[in-house]
Amino acid sequence: MTEQNPTGLRADELIRLSAAQLAEKLAAGEVTSVQATQAYLDRIAQVDGGERGVNAFLHVNAEEALAVAAEVDAIRAAGGAEAEALHVLAGVPIAVKDLIVTIGQPTTAGSKILEGWHSPYDATVVERLRAAKMPILGKTNLDEFAMGSSTEHSAYGPTRNPWDLDRIPGGSGGGSAAAVAAFEAPLALGTDTGGSIRQPGAVTGTVGVKPTYGSISRYGAIAMASSLDQIGPVTRTVLDSALLHQVIGGHDPRDSTSLPEPLADLVAAARTGNVEGLRIGIIKELHGEGYQAGVENRFNDALELLKEAGAEIVEVSCPNFQYALGAYYLIMPSEASSNLAKFDGVRYGLRVLPEDGPMTIERVMGATRAAGFGDEVKRRIILGTYALSAGYYDAYYGSAQKVRTLVQRDFDAAFTVADVLISPTAPTTAFRLGEKLDDPLAMYLNDVATIPANLAGVPGLSLPGGLADEDGLPVGIQLLAPAREDARLYRVGAVLESLLEAKWGGPLLAQAPDLAASAPLETQEAK
Amino acid sequence: MAAINRDDVAHLARLAHIEMSAEELDRMAGELAVIVDSVKSVSEAAGDDVPATSHPIPLSNVFREDVVGHTFTAEQALSGAPDSDDNRFKVPAILDEA
Numbered sequence: 341m342t343e344q345n346p347t348g349l350r351a352d353e354l355i356r357l358s359a360a361q362l363a364e365k366l367a368a369g370e371v372t373s374v375q376a377t378q379a380y381l382d383r384i385a386q387v388d389g390g391e392r393g394v395n396a397f398l399h400v401n402a403e404e405a406l407a408v409a410a411e412v413d414a415i416r417a418a419g420g421a422e423a424e425a426l427h428v429l430a431g432v433p434i435a436v437k438d439l440i441v442t443i444g445q446p447t448t449a450g451s452k453i454l455e456g457w458h459s460p461y462d463a464t465v466v467e468r469l470r471a472a473k474m475p476i477l478g479k480t481n482l483d484e485f486a487m488g489s490s491t492e493h494s495a496y497g498p499t500r501n502p503w504d505l506d507r508i509p510g511g512s513g514g515g516s517a518a519a520v521a522a523f524e525a526p527l528a529l530g531t532d533t534g535g536s537i538r539q540p541g542a543v544t545g546t547v548g549v550k551p552t553y554g555s556i557s558r559y560g561a562i563a564m565a566s567s568l569d570q571i572g573p574v575t576r577t578v579l580d581s582a583l584l585h586q587v588i589g590g591h592d593p594r595d596s597t598s599l600p601e602p603l604a605d606l607v608a609a610a611r612t613g614n615v616e617g618l619r620i621g622i623i624k625e626l627h628g629e630g631y632q633a634g635v636e637n638r639f640n641d642a643l644e645l646l647k648e649a650g651a652e653i654v655e656v657s658c659p660n661f662q663y664a665l666g667a668y669y670l671i672m673p674s675e676a677s678s679n680l681a682k683f684d685g686v687r688y689g690l691r692v693l694p695e696d697g698p699m700t701i702e703r704v705m706g707a708t709r710a711a712g713f714g715d716e717v718k719r720r721i722i723l724g725t726y727a728l729s730a731g732y733y734d735a736y737y738g739s740a741q742k743v744r745t746l747v748q749r750d751f752d753a754a755f756t757v758a759d760v761l762i763s764p765t766a767p768t769t770a771f772r773l774g775e776k777l778d779d780p781l782a783m784y785l786n787d788v789a790t791i792p793a794n795l796a797g798v799p800g801l802s803l804p805g806g807l808a809d810e811d812g813l814p815v816g817i818q819l820l821a822p823a824r825e826d827a828r829l830y831r832v833g834a835v836l837e838s839l840l841e842a843k844w845g846g847p848l849l850a851q852a853p854d855l856a857a858s859a860p861l862e863t864q865e866a867k
Numbered sequence: 868m869a870a871i872n873r874d875d876v877a878h879l880a881r882l883a884h885i886e887m888s889a890e891e892l893d894r895m896a897g898e899l900a901v902i903v904d905s906v907k908s909v910s911e912a913a914g915d916d917v918p919a920t921s922h923p924i925p926l927s928n929v930f931r932e933d934v935v936g937h938t939f940t941a942e943q944a945l946s947g948a949p950d951s952d953d954n955r956f957k958v959p960a961i962l963d964e965a
Contacts, residue, residue: 457947458946458947459947460939460943460944460946460947461939552924553923553924554924554926567921567922567923568923593931596926596929597922597924597926597929599924599926660912662908663908663909663912666905666906666907666908666909666912667906667909667912669902669905669906670906670909677883681883684884685949686948686949686956686958687947687948687956688947688948688949689947689949690949691949691950694886698960698963699959699960700959700960700961700962700963701958701959701960701961702884703959704959705884706881706884706885706886707886709883709884709885709886710885710886710887713885718885718887718891718895719895719898719899719902721883721885722876722879722880722883722885722895722899723899723902723903725879725882725883726871726875726879726899726903729879729882735910736906736909736910738919739909739910739912739913740906740909741919741920741921742912742913742917742918742919742920743909743912743913744919744920744923745913745917745918745919745920746912746913746917748920748923780898780901780902781901781902781905784902794923795923796923797922797923797924798923823923823924
């Protein structure tokens, strides 16, 4: 930990650099990718394992990550055209949510049904990380098949929130958010079906982006609800999200929902540096009643700062958002019940034989899915099967699809008077592990502010808004923009971030407790 | 709209090929009844004149070039299979006649 590189940065300082800062130091030859990658692997070994570890990682990919890092270092050292052609994030390590398939590492989707499974192909986003020569540190924990808001539904144990190890890191992408918040990775990939990138970002004090539907290929992301799922960046700064978004984005012929046209320059948008004259709309239905006081206070602070910076704050109403949660909990399980039918105990993953009686395929499937799926997955499959069954289809699935149209119309109307919309990302700060586990409906309510964006396909970004007065835990601010206008999120997000950091005297994560100090020594060997 | 009961859940579990114990059926029926009740309002939200949206960003006629692309070898395709034989997936009996 005390070994110094040419800049004199200690490992614990190195891991706290943003990805953009690290990329600059790598390009300038002040730090090597092997040093940075090793520093992150050491951090994972130090804080992730053991009884009170963060448990952000399901698999650590040390050997391959270091080999990629060494390759980047060798190219840089040799100089010339190949070094010139290196991607700006070459050598910057990244963690990948374990819903995204990777050659050479297991992919479990947080489920027992895929325990030990290795994908024979890479997701498109993973191919793009490899093409940019970004070392992949490992696979991060999640609610089983991304179904949950707390990461407690993982078959491999919950991830802990680095701000308070007795609290949830959000979900489903709690592993990616916690890894980034605990300085176990500078960057991570997440997936967001109803808030699974943004809500973990909110409760861990990190940045998470759900891009416009179709702007990042879903090829190789194990599908939950195909018309809602979207891969996106999980980072510590808005600029880092823009940089990562540009690595993984763009058209992919292997995803038929992939948008053919590219988005505007997101990194340039993050560097715009002003919001003067922009109209920012407060969504009447997404704050106030039902939102924790400390969340509401930080939200109001953010509005004040944006106003001072020259933005015009307007109020908009989206009356159909009251039906969004209900529509989501019909559409999502319907699509999930269909997508998860492929886990049949024949082509991949677990096969469990019934204890007695005839060994027919039907009975093997029933036994395999009973043993392989957890409670939340079973609930959603049953709910989806119900919503799609004859006699109920029109009333449930059909109605939910109409609500989707109404939610889109609300967004369309709001975006005629506002350039960007703003709300708290989640109604509360991180709740305690176990607190909502026996009450699925209470858990679902956590996604009330994030779901409308998925239904309408519009992009959303969550960034840290400060700490709630009553519990000292991070609060997230959500920005929403029209479809294909992701650049606006980065422009406003980066300005708000810099105003807030000026107020705090540095990044919010600098105020997080020191995990290394509390890590038990014997567990440091374990992982 | 009808409430969901234990018999419904048992039927749905059979359709979805998930074996469930009696205890699981009891618990699941209770939980699902609460969830179904909470989403009821959705069916009253939109009138008949509102079209359904199945996809957030409409795209139509998405085709690819008709060329041979990458395909898995039999070995790759079978690499995760719980059972295989002679380059094929091995499936349990379809009918109970053995």
